[in-house]
Amino acid sequence: MPDFTKIFEYISENEYPFITRLAEAVAIPSVSGESERREDVVKMGTWLSEQLTKAGATDVELKPLGKEDNGLDLPPVVVGRWGTDEKKKTVLIYGHYDVQPAQRSDGWWSKPFKLAIDGDRLIGRGSTDDKGPVCGWLNVLDAHREAGVEIPVNLVFCFEGMEESGSIGLDDLIKREADGYFKGVDAVCISDNYWLGTKYPVVTYGVRGVSYYEVAVEGPKADLHSGLFGGIVYEPLTDLVHVFSQLVTPQGEILIPGLQDMVAPLTDKEDKLYDTLHFDLSELEENVGAKTVLQDSIKKAMQARWREPSLSLHGIEGAFAETGAKTVIPHKVIGKFSIRTVPNIEPRKLDEIVFDHVKKSFAKLNSKNKMEVSLVHDGDYWVTDPHGWSYTAAVKATKEVYGVEPDLTREGGSIPITLSFQNNLNAPVVLLPMGRGDDGAHSTNEKLNLTNFIKGSQTLAAYLHYLAE
Amino acid sequence: MPDFTKIFEYISENEYPFITRLAEAVAIPSVSGESERREDVVKMGTWLSEQLTKAGATDVELKPLGKEDNGLDLPPVVVGRWGTDEKKKTVLIYGHYDVQPAQRSDGWWSKPFKLAIDGDRLIGRGSTDDKGPVCGWLNVLDAHREAGVEIPVNLVFCFEGMEESGSIGLDDLIKREADGYFKGVDAVCISDNYWLGTKYPVVTYGVRGVSYYEVAVEGPKADLHSGLFGGIVYEPLTDLVHVFSQLVTPQGEILIPGLQDMVAPLTDKEDKLYDTLHFDLSELEENVGAKTVLQDSIKKAMQARWREPSLSLHGIEGAFAETGAKTVIPHKVIGKFSIRTVPNIEPRKLDEIVFDHVKKSFAKLNSKNKMEVSLVHDGDYWVTDPHGWSYTAAVKATKEVYGVEPDLTREGGSIPITLSFQNNLNAPVVLLPMGRGDDGAHSTNEKLNLTNFIKGSQTLAAYLHYLAE
Numbered sequence: 045m046p047d048f049t050k051i052f053e054y055i056s057e058n059e060y061p062f063i064t065r066l067a068e069a070v071a072i073p074s075v076s077g078e079s080e081r082r083e084d085v086v087k088m089g090t091w092l093s094e095q096l097t098k099a100g101a102t103d104v105e106l107k108p109l110g111k112e113d114n115g116l117d118l119p120p121v122v123v124g125r126w127g128t129d130e131k132k133k134t135v136l137i138y139g140h141y142d143v144q145p146a147q148r149s150d151g152w153w154s155k156p157f158k159l160a161i162d163g164d165r166l167i168g169r170g171s172t173d174d175k176g177p178v179c180g181w182l183n184v185l186d187a188h189r190e191a192g193v194e195i196p197v198n199l200v201f202c203f204e205g206m207e208e209s210g211s212i213g214l215d216d217l218i219k220r221e222a223d224g225y226f227k228g229v230d231a232v233c234i235s236d237n238y239w240l241g242t243k244y245p246v247v248t249y250g251v252r253g254v255s256y257y258e259v260a261v262e263g264p265k266a267d268l269h270s271g272l273f274g275g276i277v278y279e280p281l282t283d284l285v286h287v288f289s290q291l292v293t294p295q296g297e298i299l300i301p302g303l304q305d306m307v308a309p310l311t312d313k314e315d316k317l318y319d320t321l322h323f324d325l326s327e328l329e330e331n332v333g334a335k336t337v338l339q340d341s342i343k344k345a346m347q348a349r350w351r352e353p354s355l356s357l358h359g360i361e362g363a364f365a366e367t368g369a370k371t372v373i374p375h376k377v378i379g380k381f382s383i384r385t386v387p388n389i390e391p392r393k394l395d396e397i398v399f400d401h402v403k404k405s406f407a408k409l410n411s412k413n414k415m416e417v418s419l420v421h422d423g424d425y426w427v428t429d430p431h432g433w434s435y436t437a438a439v440k441a442t443k444e445v446y447g448v449e450p451d452l453t454r455e456g457g458s459i460p461i462t463l464s465f466q467n468n469l470n471a472p473v474v475l476l477p478m479g480r481g482d483d484g485a486h487s488t489n490e491k492l493n494l495t496n497f498i499k500g501s502q503t504l505a506a507y508l509h510y511l512a513e
Numbered sequence: 514m515p516d517f518t519k520i521f522e523y524i525s526e527n528e529y530p531f532i533t534r535l536a537e538a539v540a541i542p543s544v545s546g547e548s549e550r551r552e553d554v555v556k557m558g559t560w561l562s563e564q565l566t567k568a569g570a571t572d573v574e575l576k577p578l579g580k581e582d583n584g585l586d587l588p589p590v591v592v593g594r595w596g597t598d599e600k601k602k603t604v605l606i607y608g609h610y611d612v613q614p615a616q617r618s619d620g621w622w623s624k625p626f627k628l629a630i631d632g633d634r635l636i637g638r639g640s641t642d643d644k645g646p647v648c649g650w651l652n653v654l655d656a657h658r659e660a661g662v663e664i665p666v667n668l669v670f671c672f673e674g675m676e677e678s679g680s681i682g683l684d685d686l687i688k689r690e691a692d693g694y695f696k697g698v699d700a701v702c703i704s705d706n707y708w709l710g711t712k713y714p715v716v717t718y719g720v721r722g723v724s725y726y727e728v729a730v731e732g733p734k735a736d737l738h739s740g741l742f743g744g745i746v747y748e749p750l751t752d753l754v755h756v757f758s759q760l761v762t763p764q765g766e767i768l769i770p771g772l773q774d775m776v777a778p779l780t781d782k783e784d785k786l787y788d789t790l791h792f793d794l795s796e797l798e799e800n801v802g803a804k805t806v807l808q809d810s811i812k813k814a815m816q817a818r819w820r821e822p823s824l825s826l827h828g829i830e831g832a833f834a835e836t837g838a839k840t841v842i843p844h845k846v847i848g849k850f851s852i853r854t855v856p857n858i859e860p861r862k863l864d865e866i867v868f869d870h871v872k873k874s875f876a877k878l879n880s881k882n883k884m885e886v887s888l889v890h891d892g893d894y895w896v897t898d899p900h901g902w903s904y905t906a907a908v909k910a911t912k913e914v915y916g917v918e919p920d921l922t923r924e925g926g927s928i929p930i931t932l933s934f935q936n937n938l939n940a941p942v943v944l945l946p947m948g949r950g951d952d953g954a955h956s957t958n959e960k961l962n963l964t965n966f967i968k969g970s971q972t973l974a975a976y977l978h979y980l981a982e
Contacts, residue, residue: 077837145839151735209838238741252740256838265802266620269955271721271926272707274853275765275823276797276814278805282763282826289758294751294878296744328745333734333844336747336881345745354744356842357751359833364849366830368546369678369725369889370614371851372955373825375802380833382840384743409763412805420838457740486738486841 046509048444048502050191055183055501059494062183063166065095066497067159069141069175070168076119076142076209085119085205088141092178092203096124099185101201107225109206109213118213119205123225126185126199133230133511134198138465139178140207140236143170144486151488165491172492173485176500177235177478178203183501184508196512200229207236207461210256210421215464222468231434231511232465232473235504237455240346241331241481244322245446245503247438248475250350250427250454251462253385255394256420259287259402263413264375273373278411281363284379287415290405291381292355296338296348298383302397303353308387310351318343322451323481331482350454354384384456385425395419423460426473434472434511441506442476445499457485476507515978517913517971519660524652524970528963531652532635534564535966536628538610538644539637545588545611545678554588554674557610561647561672565593568654570670576694578675578682587682588674592694595654595668602699602980603667607934608647609676609705612639613955620957634960641948641961645969646704647672649947652970653977665981669698676705676930679725679890684933691937700903700980701934701942704973706924709815710800710950713791714915714972716907717944719819719896719923720931722854724863725889728756728871732882733844742842747880750832753848756884759874760850761824765807765817767852771866772822777856779820787812791920792950800951819923823853853925854894864888892929895942903941903980910975911945914968926954945976 055062074088075081089106097104101124109118119142146156146169154160159168166176181201188195206212218226239246261280268277292298325342329335339345348354361378364370385394402417429435430452442450455475466473478500484490524531543557544550558575566573570593578587588611615625615638623629628637635645650670657664675681687695708715730749737746761767794811798804808814817823830847833839854863871886898904899921911919924944935942947969953959 077839078835144841145835145837254740254840256840258838263801263803263805266953266958267956268801269926269953270823270825270827270851271723271853271924272818272950272954273801274825274851274925275817275821276807276925277801278763278807279765279825281828282761285754285757285826286763288754292751294747294755294880296748332732332737332742332746334732334881336732338745338747348744349741352744354739356739356743356748356840357754357832358739358839358841359750359843360829361834361836363826363834364828364830365832365834366547366614368548368614369849369851370546370827370955371723371725371825372613372827374828380838382739382743382838384740411763412803455740456743456745457738481741484735484738485741486839487736489735
């Protein structure tokens, strides 16, 4: 068994410099989904490459990805190496340095792009998704360098800046560099997901995919006064609401014909995996903050999260969205929804039945407005065997730090790039999370517990050592 | 017949100073519906009182209205007088100096709060609703003063700053000042509506009312990640969409039981009034900018606008409303809709059936989320006899300037305060519009034609002279 004493001590004794670095990262509002923030995303990539170099990584580069459809330059992928010993295994470390949008007015108690410390909680956009884990790897490098301990594997870093916007361009880069920068990679480690609850660590062997759609309904040439035109025109928002009401019921039942037929049946063996989870319904309700869970057992709820598709309506662009009262008939509205996908939903087949259903729903309205439905981005689901060598190392590392056997879980969220790494590098992927189930990724007041930042960094370090065994 | 030569000449020869004054007014973003703009609304009231004084009005005051529910001071009502000759009739001139919200990103081609001139069009928020008409009265004062022509009636001005937000406080002020500042008022003139089309002037004898409602649905304590929680929780936005889909059909049919029963039946006499309008379906479609009109004749369309209720969905607060793709489950959404009311819909009875219907619709969803429906503001409809003496003056004035007999119309939009003036001052109210049907009040690229600004000002002047006859 490796001796982790020096490494673990260094990490636990350096929480302040580590927090300071995370605060620097959070302060750069690298929102990939807002074009006016693109410069900040690029700035964040540059910051990260400098940090890697400072930590001792070599061959650090900003790999350009070309342009997005809107003409903007895509943020570069930050790559780097640590060690090139041919006798060692090589692990690719993936993370992302972009974040979800956040505005104080969404309901943040503190400024989203200024790390706030409240007891054990480090609060800020990106703290847990995914700047905390990315900084965790920097902590691991610092610890080995300063404690004078050799890392027993070679590392290849791959940090992207478009994860929250469909990882545009990364898939091509992985293909391009499979025999280039990423040649010889034996395993891939991704720390971009969460524990089930708040107390028990997990290692993860599957994720749902996501297909994000827009439904645009357009009628008048400009917004109209509802006094003058109410009752006289087909209103785009009314049409959209009727189309949306035909997508999903309040009970979460998806109304798109053919979707459920594609879902893999639940075997007895898989069903039993859900009986031993260290998580319960009250903890799930606590994450939600209300007793509004659809299922009446944690088993059914986790099956819904991990192995069943779901459809969420996200919002409407073009309608009145402020506080107050505006008597407008919006002339064009764009409704947004996404479907989380699971084995064996095939994305192109899904698009087909979604488009067909939306078009039929709209046709039934007999509206004179125009409707268009389109796919914004998608990423496939991914499931693997939780008993491979890389997984075993992750499980041992987690047990070493937390003293318990981690739950083997799947994720409801999507990390589409997982599949691309596995297929193109022909290497097993492990998801080794740092944060907790109540961290609020994508939500207001996103946080990472300091405990998890420290112990999570220790776990990442231990994983590398077990991997070499 | 009065001799209008000098007055009309002065007005038509001074378009540049008049445009300059309107530009000053438009430059103050007096949006009453946005609390952060309240200072600008107050600034606009002060500017207007200074303009009145400069023009020669006396007893100019800023009448305070107390506080709004949110703790903000209500903008004051600007009052003033011109003449106190007991032998003359006294006319109360009403207008409003607040405007609807406007942002460049809504689709404005120019800055909404900077008056743009494009040929005959004066483009800017408030240009036609209602800063143009208010400035029209200042033009009338200038013309009489500078041309040395006596105004044959006394004027009392009453310009409010909360019209776009339900005229909060004005009703009480009218009651309070009925025997005070407004004592002795014989007629009321309001210029805050529009021609039917773009070519033919109108005088207006009725308006619809409006009742504005909010439906708030709340579940989780904070926004959730749709990957983690999609399929596991009752989603507030899904509930809201289902409730909204039960309010109105794409064909404009209102689904609230009991509403249609309150609508006054159409008599043969009233039906015939719709046969002689100078307006056609293609002109209406041009206003809309698309062939998405619900009715197949202009008669049916105008009956829908003037004498039938309508229900418009305006938007949703709390959901994702930006461009791009955010995978959020909003934890609280507030849907906004309003109903335009007509004889004989009684507002309190309407609230009752609306609340009842929304509650029943939500109950049917069997959702565990919480729902609240509330009235935001309302104003009653108003209809009067279009053959009274004040109306006759308005009709003659319009004919004098435009050379044609104006259409007698009703309005789809709401000017709730009309009813309050009529009832509390016991004086006939006339609606004498300045702008055209395609001005885009409440919409993007709101405009007032310069022709209408000038001829409209002449019409207001002529009205005062015919009134004295």
